[in-house]
Structure formats: C-alpha cells, structure tokens
Amino acid sequence: MPAHGVDACGITLKDGRRIEAGTLVCTIGSRTHPLIEALPVEKVRGRLRVASDMSVPGLAGVWAIGDCAAVPNRRTDGASCPPTAQFALHQGPQLAANIARVARREATQAFGYRPKGLMTAIGHNRAVARIQGVNISGFIPWLLWRGFYLLYIPTLARKIRVYLEWNWAMFFPPDIAHLRFRRTRDDLNDER
Incomplete structure (x- = not known):
C-alpha cells in the first residue's frame, strides 16, 4: 500500500491506516524509461541486452550504453557492468571507436574495464x-x-x-x- 503522508512519528497509508515509527527508511526503485520498455528486444532486469561491442542484437545500427544497457564486461567473464557513471564514462569512448570501426568495415572490439x-x-x-x-x-x-x-x-x-x-x-x-x-x-x- 503506497504512503499518503510521512511525518516525524510515522507513515499514513492511502487507506488511512497509520504506522507509527521512530525511524523511517525510504528506498526508491528506478523504472526503465518507456522507450526502452517498448523496444522489441531482449532485456535483462529492465536493461537492454547488448552484445559485447554494445550493439543491440536484432536492431541493426542501434547501440546502447550506460544504465539502459546490460553491457557485458570481458574483464569480469562477461558479467554485466553495473549501471554507474564510472562504467558509462568508459563505455562512451569504446562505443565511439566501435561505430568508427563499423564505418571503416573493421571488426568491433568487446568492452572491458576494471574499476578503480x-x-x-x-x-x-x-x-x-x-x-x-x-x-x-x-x-x-x-x-x-x-x-x-x-x-x-x-x-x-x-x-x-x-x-x-x-x-x-x-x-x-x-x-x-x-x-x-x-x-x-x-x-x-x-x-x-
């Protein structure tokens, strides 16, 4: 049941019930953008499943990085990169290089990064x-x-x-x- 109000002594639910509490902890989930949800491709926990070079399988010419993409990391046996800025900052230049490789008809490279x-x-x-x-x-x-x-x-x-x-x-x-x-x-x- 969603909360209707929060104050220093507790939470009031939308149906009027009250939960008294001395400490309130709020966790807020994130929701996938509707555009990502609408794409007719495989997803991993709400993120687009992408190939190791960050291309989206099934959508020619479409690439994805950052928190909307489950980018496999070759440095961690292919486990998806966490959706953090540290990884996205390294995915961007690698993706640009891969797009340039495709334009030159060269093979793309898999993403790999070891966090500091x-x-x-x-x-x-x-x-x-x-x-x-x-x-x-x-x-x-x-x-x-x-x-x-x-x-x-x-x-x-x-x-x-x-x-x-x-x-x-x-x-x-x-x-x-x-x-x-x-x-x-x-x-x-x-x-x-």
Missing part, C-alpha cells in the same frame, strides 16, 4: 569508499568522491559553479522546505 574502486556519499560530508581493495569512510572519502565527479563535469564555468554550490552546502545544508517535489505520472494514475 567504488564510492558513494552517505550523508552530509560523509562517504564510504573501496579504493584498490581498501575500505575507508568519513570525510576524506567524501572529499575524494566530490573531487572525482568534479573532474568529469564539462566546462570550467560549470565546474566553478558546482564547486561553489558544493562548498556552500558543506556549511549550510539544504533547507527541506525549499525542495520541489512533483508527483510522477504513475502516482497520478493510481488515484484515478
């Missing part, structure tokens, strides 16, 4: 990371996480803007009253 590590922010000024097999947590991995993503932001102007916004947020966390929430189309359809 894993990082994720877990709260205000804190992160967890595994870098070259070493687990770390706290403020230092948070700075590393921010620095890594700052490097990949296009244009100097955007980097400066994001850097300033991040530093502002480090000292002044966002005011939840100013967050803009919109209902998804599915929420609107559920109420009909």
Whole structure:
C-alpha cells in the first residue's frame, strides 16, 4: 500500500491506516524509461541486452550504453557492468571507436574495464569508499568522491559553479522546505 503522508512519528497509508515509527527508511526503485520498455528486444532486469561491442542484437545500427544497457564486461567473464557513471564514462569512448570501426568495415572490439574502486556519499560530508581493495569512510572519502565527479563535469564555468554550490552546502545544508517535489505520472494514475 503506497504512503499518503510521512511525518516525524510515522507513515499514513492511502487507506488511512497509520504506522507509527521512530525511524523511517525510504528506498526508491528506478523504472526503465518507456522507450526502452517498448523496444522489441531482449532485456535483462529492465536493461537492454547488448552484445559485447554494445550493439543491440536484432536492431541493426542501434547501440546502447550506460544504465539502459546490460553491457557485458570481458574483464569480469562477461558479467554485466553495473549501471554507474564510472562504467558509462568508459563505455562512451569504446562505443565511439566501435561505430568508427563499423564505418571503416573493421571488426568491433568487446568492452572491458576494471574499476578503480567504488564510492558513494552517505550523508552530509560523509562517504564510504573501496579504493584498490581498501575500505575507508568519513570525510576524506567524501572529499575524494566530490573531487572525482568534479573532474568529469564539462566546462570550467560549470565546474566553478558546482564547486561553489558544493562548498556552500558543506556549511549550510539544504533547507527541506525549499525542495520541489512533483508527483510522477504513475502516482497520478493510481488515484484515478
């Protein structure tokens, strides 16, 4: 049953029932884009099954990378790459090279990448990371996480803007009253 409201003491369900709770944990799934869902090809957990060169079998001239594609990684015995920015950033140049190879009538190459590590922010000024097999947590991995993503932001102007916004947020966390929430189309359809 979907929640109708959440407050500091619990959750109110759409049917009016109440669940009292001192701690609320929210997990939000992701849904495949309707375009991907509509394609008449095989999918793996909502992502397009692609060949090792990132071409979509059954759709000539169609390629897919990133979080919409289950890209096999030759460096992990063909297991699908996780849908993370680290992999997508390496899939892009490889895909461009493969498309150029096809234009020159050359053989394409299978995607292969060994990740350097894993990082994720877990709260205000804190992160967890595994870098070259070493687990770390706290403020230092948070700075590393921010620095890594700052490097990949296009244009100097955007980097400066994001850097300033991040530093502002480090000292002044966002005011939840100013967050803009919109209902998804599915929420609107559920109420009909």
